[in-house]
Amino acid sequence: MTSIFDQDLPQTPANYAAMSPLSFIERSAATYPQQLAVVHGTGPQALRRNWSELYRRCRQLASALSKSGIGKGDTVAVMLPNTPPMVEAHFGVPMAGAVLNTINTRLDPKMVAFMLDHGEAKVVIVDPEFAPTMSKALALRTSSAPIKVIDATDSLYTGSNQPIGDSEYENFIAGGDPDFAWSLPGNEWDAIALNYTSGTTGNPKGVVYHHRGAATAAISNILEWDMPKHAVYLWTLPMFHCNGWCFPWAVAARAGVNVCLRRIEAQAIFDAIREHGVDHYCGAPIVHSMLVNAPDSIKQGVPQGVKAMVAGAAPPASMIEGMERMGFNLLHVYGLTETYGPATVCAQHQNWGDLDIGERARLNARQGVTYHLERGIAVMDPDTMQPVPADGETMGEIMFRGNITMKGYLKNPKATQEALAGGWFHSGDLAVMDPDGYVKIKDRSKDIIISGGENISSIEVEDILYRHPDVLAAAVVARSDKRWGETPCAFIELKDGAQATPESIIEHCKKHMASFKVPRQVVFCELPKTSTGKIQKFELRKQAEALEAAAVQ
Amino acid sequence: MTSIFDQDLPQTPANYAAMSPLSFIERSAATYPQQLAVVHGTGPQALRRNWSELYRRCRQLASALSKSGIGKGDTVAVMLPNTPPMVEAHFGVPMAGAVLNTINTRLDPKMVAFMLDHGEAKVVIVDPEFAPTMSKALALRTSSAPIKVIDATDSLYTGSNQPIGDSEYENFIAGGDPDFAWSLPGNEWDAIALNYTSGTTGNPKGVVYHHRGAATAAISNILEWDMPKHAVYLWTLPMFHCNGWCFPWAVAARAGVNVCLRRIEAQAIFDAIREHGVDHYCGAPIVHSMLVNAPDSIKQGVPQGVKAMVAGAAPPASMIEGMERMGFNLLHVYGLTETYGPATVCAQHQNWGDLDIGERARLNARQGVTYHLERGIAVMDPDTMQPVPADGETMGEIMFRGNITMKGYLKNPKATQEALAGGWFHSGDLAVMDPDGYVKIKDRSKDIIISGGENISSIEVEDILYRHPDVLAAAVVARSDKRWGETPCAFIELKDGAQATPESIIEHCKKHMASFKVPRQVVFCELPKTSTGKIQKFELRKQAEALEAAAVQ
Known part of the structure; x- marks a missing residue:
């Protein structure tokens, strides 16, 4: 029998609304119209817009996209640094019903072309710095579907500026209505963003985010x-990484300030912190260590109590200590593109706080507990789907x-079903569960190399190496690196009579992949293999670390 | 054509979970097991439980209810002050799949009986202070369905203690499993609570809350x-009021401390603030004015920066000033039972903060803007459903x-459809929209009297008056009252030859309604009526205020 609480109590527009981060900007613009929303640059020339202005510009963008025929389920790709148009894209694109595909600005044209093709982008917005790459990518597309290209100029960009598009961003949005009557998605399960991840196998996968998840992740950031x-x-943190961990939406929910930043440099960061009163930022370990290791002269006058989030690798004790010395609070978080x-x-x-630095670092180096509004995290045997003991x-x-x-992807x-099999998302990362319920990663999913916060698929690099005429077999593993966290190290068996040198191999790689993926070291040797002929990467990782140790001595 | 973003991307247990405040306590117990969750009383005798203990007790309660046959959609009523069992009921009851019906402890037996009948309660948990009322209510039920009665004893209760139930609360939950494997609701739209509101017409209506809304309201409290x-x-704030504005769940999400309080007295409140380091509380204006007007001697040593929320009536300038003098921050919120x-x-x-007190009070007296995660608020012409100008x-x-x-109700x-007609919930409150988008109530929905934070239906009181043999016609309106905000004032036309006195009318009322609903003043007169014979309450309100003014002189 239906319970009395399920009779005649339907969802209506009065008591049910789709959860969406688009509500956040609407409320902040209505409640705090004069509060600063975006600042770009420093000094009197800095660009400043309040929440009313930002909201109107986002609606203009949505309106202009709509007029261009963009609507529900269409993809709008952007290749932008952390500039004002990038903030606006996070609202204007979904307000048009479309899906935002932020492209990693470090990728090579071929990879970008793959994403434009696979994601079926109908519009692309590009910063002049990345126009050359995008131009090549557009030429490499296999799809013949029309694509509208918009150049987003930026007064802080000082390099060469060669427009490649049909229109310029400011002109484009000027054609939109700042009072555009956007609406929430018909279903909070509708897609809001598309983020490509480099998996362990071949082509990147397109991770789809929905409005419900984006809102939930953003609020969890605030709560944590x-x-x-x-x-x-x-x-x-680049906004092209998991939509900046959903912080564009979190900042909107807080009617906070987006302090834009074209380049991640210590001087620019300390200047921004001082001038704009920055109190929160995120980044890979390399960002924080860059600040810790910056000369004292540029740290003068930085306020105490700045909160920093780090992910991508566990913060070492020296980083925690250095951050404490600056008066910053470092919080360690963990996730994947698949978890927003x-x-x-x-x-x-x-x-x-009362423990010694060694113990503090050990505790803080753990990946921890479930995020506020995520349902759960577990460390399980993937075969039995039973949790491991918390030992x-x-x-x-x-x-x-x-x-x-x-x-999903x-x-x-197929990849979606595999990733979500058994009612859980399988991260591919191996870990233990501590007795206090905190998760600690013991081994990265073995093929991924994380360099400067970027995921590098070893298989992708190996595929390129195998294309070199002299290469018989190749395996790429991570090698520890003080600056980048990890860098790729290639082990190669050459064919008989081969003439290749490590330098020529690296040259070959540079032609075929983004520079950050190029192996920093190339070792010629016989590759260790299992009895069934599988390369033992475990052994190679040990060898790579030994190289490192030798180099240090 | 279905968008590529809607193909093969279904909801699964891996990427979709019901939103529910039950997740909040689970996470706090897992992450902060040793953090204090509940304290009851002061000094070394105070009862203290951490989040691990509280969670285990809530699961015990859920398990014990399940063993008693309570499951999805069943109602568990409680008549409790703000004691530990009241906190536990907010989790243990919905963990069993059941719906929590918190009953206003000031109601009379007849009204309680109505709620037990209408809500179809299968279990009732009662504090000894309210056992006599509950005992009478149980006898007045018209339903013959079995109901399990549980006495929740409290060591801080000093009055007479006459058990009326089948079992005692501690014994009852001792039969439950502290590791009870509860589950989230199958649907976040499932009911979590039932709260009766006195409407303007006859019987109270049962407002149904669902898990999604309770979680959303709780998080909005935190954000605001x-x-x-x-x-x-x-x-x-009584937890029987809109589930304490959803703060039991908000406190769980924050792994905060529930400081229980049996009685709302200035000394007890200041003692609790000092001893337990209270930093947040809510209440009707009467609570805050009680604190403001308390003797300085009992305010000594109270910390600065305590945050207080007020609702039920706009805070007057004197209250805002008084709170500021204590170093408290007062935030004005507004809502109804129907809005959690x-x-x-x-x-x-x-x-x-820079404005003078008069202007500050004027600004803060407004009902304001949409709550963080509510979709919207509007001031509209209910006939055209068009917003009024923001003038x-x-x-x-x-x-x-x-x-x-x-x-819904x-x-x-019928009442549900009327209340939610046109895609909006109709509050019944009349207001204007200020140019800055802030709502300001101009006239309460005319029949409701708000006394000490309690809604009193004038029609309900009139119904009782009409039962007096000497009463020809009766109308009850609100009269301003320094202490209670408003009190009921009754205007009565007596029948010819009637012998009634104001005192005898009040005696009659006391027999038939909760004491807080009894008119504080009874005026015999000819009632002003419209040409169609409808009593002009507008005129009576003016007369009531004139009485007030006369009394002040």
Whole structure:
């Protein structure tokens, strides 16, 4: 029998609305129209817009896109640094019903072309710095579908400026209506963003985010950080990474300030912190260590209590100590593109502050516990789907479930089903569960190299190496690197009579991949293999670390 | 054609979970097991439980209810002050799949009986203070369905203790499993709570809350207040009011402290603030004015920066000034039972602090803007459903829409449809929209009297008056009252030859209604009527205020 609580109590527009981060900007513009929303640059020339202005520009963008025929389920790709148009794209694109595909600005034309093709982008917005790459990518597309190209000029960009598009961004949005009557998605499960991840196998996968998840992730960020209204957030983390971990939407919910930043440089960061009163920023370990290791002269006058989030690798003790010396608070989070960025946090306890630095670093280096509004995290045996004992020793695979887990992989039902099999998202990362319920990664999913916060698929690099005429077999593994966290190290068996040198191999790579993916070291040797002929990367990782140790001595 | 973003990307247990405040306590117990969750009393005898203990007790309660046959859609009623069992009921009851019906402890047996009947309660948990009322209510039920009665004893209760139930609360939950494997609701639209409201017409209506709305309201509270992790929340607001404005769930999401409080007295409140480091509390204006007007001797040593929320009536300048003198920050919110408590907030702007007290009071007296995660608020002409101009003068009806609006009225489809007609919840309150987008109530929905934060239906009181043999006609209106905000004032036309005195009318009322509803003043007169014979309450309100003015002189 139907319960009395399920009779005649339907969802109506009065008591049900789609969850969406688009509501956040609407409310902030209505409630705090005069509060600063975006600042770009420093000094009297800095560009400043308040929430009313930003909201109107986002509606203009949505309107202009609509007039261009963009609507529900269409893809709008952007290749932009952390500039004002990037902030606007996070609202204007979904307000038009479209899906935002932020493209990693470090990718090579071929990879960009793949994404434009696979994501079926109908519009692309590009910064002049990346126009040459985009221009080549457009030429490499296999699709013959029309694509509208918009150049987003930026007064802070000082390089060469060669427009490649049909129109310029300011002109384009000028044709839009600043009072455009956008509407929430018909379903909160509708897609809001598309983010390509380099997996372990071949082509990148297109991770689809929906409105419900984006809103939930953004609010979780606020809750975890106790992020107050009008927080001042510095854009050190690229917005093309998991939509900046959903912080464009979190900042909107807080009516905070987006402090834009074209380049991640210590001087520019400290200047922005001082001048704009930055109190929050995120980044890979390399960003924080760059600040810690910056000369004292440029750190003068930086305020205390700045909150920083780090992900991509565990913060070492020296980084935690350095951050403490600057008066910054460092919070360790963990997640994947598939989890909208952070979906666990190494939640700090009040008594940790009393521990010595070694113990503090050990505790803070863990990936931690479930993010606020994610349903759950577990370390499980992927075969039995049973949690491992919380003994800090038994390894299992990190699994996630809940509303901060992707909708799935675009046009890839097989990968989607595999990734979400058994009611959990399989991260591919191996970890243990500590007795206090905190997760600690023990081994990265073995093929991924994380360099400067970027994922590099070893298989992708190997594919290129195998194309070299002299290469018989190749394996690429991560090698520890003080600056980048990890860099790719290539082990290669040459064919008989081969003439290749390590330098010529590197030259070959540079022609075929983004420079950050190019192996920093190439070693010629016989590759260790299992009895069935599988290359033992485990052995190679040990060899790579030994190279490192030798280099240090 | 279906968009590529809607193909092969289904909801699965891996990427979709029901939103529910039950997740909040699970996470806090897992992440902060040792953090204080509940404190009851002061000094070394105070009862203290951490989040691990509280969670285990809630699961015990859920398990014990399940063993008693309670499951999805069953109603569990409670008549409790703000004691630990009341906190536990907010989690344990929905963990069993059941719906929590918190009963106003000031109601008379007949009204309680109506609620037990209408809500079809299968279990009732009662504090010894209210056992006599509940005992009478149980005898007055018209339903013959079995009902299990549980006495919740409380060591801080000093009155007479006459058990009326089948079992005692501690014994009852001792039969439950502290590791009970509860599950989230199958649908986030499932009911979590039932709260009766006195409407303007006859019987109270049963407002149904769902899990999605309860979670959304709780998070909105946190966002609006910038409520930090481990906040210490004092229970001055009855949890039977809109589930304490959803703060039991908000405190769980923050792994905060529930400071219980049996009685709302200035000394007890200041003691709790000092001893437990309370930093947040809510209440009707009477609570705050009680604190402001308390003798300085009992205010000594109270910390600065305590945050207070007020609703039920606009805070007058004297209250705002008094709170400021104590170093407290007062935030004005507004809502109805149908909106889970607050669904607007008079969001404060940074520059308001510079204004003089008169202007500050005027700004803060407004009902304000949409609550964080509510979809919207509007002031509209209910006939045309068009917003009134934002001119601060044109009156309209306050309307709400979004996820912080009730599921509907239990077993009352007609009232539900009327209340939610046109895609908005009709509040019945009349207001103007200021040019800055802030709503200001101009006239309460005319029949409701708000006394000490309690809604009193004038029609309900009139019904009782009409039962007196000497009464020809009766009308009850609100009269301003320094202490209670408003009190009921009755205007009565007596029949010819009637012998009644105001005192005998009041005696009659006391027999038939809760004491707080009894008119404080009874005036015999000829009632002013329209040409169609309708009593002009507008005129009577003016007369009531004149009485007040006369009394003041």
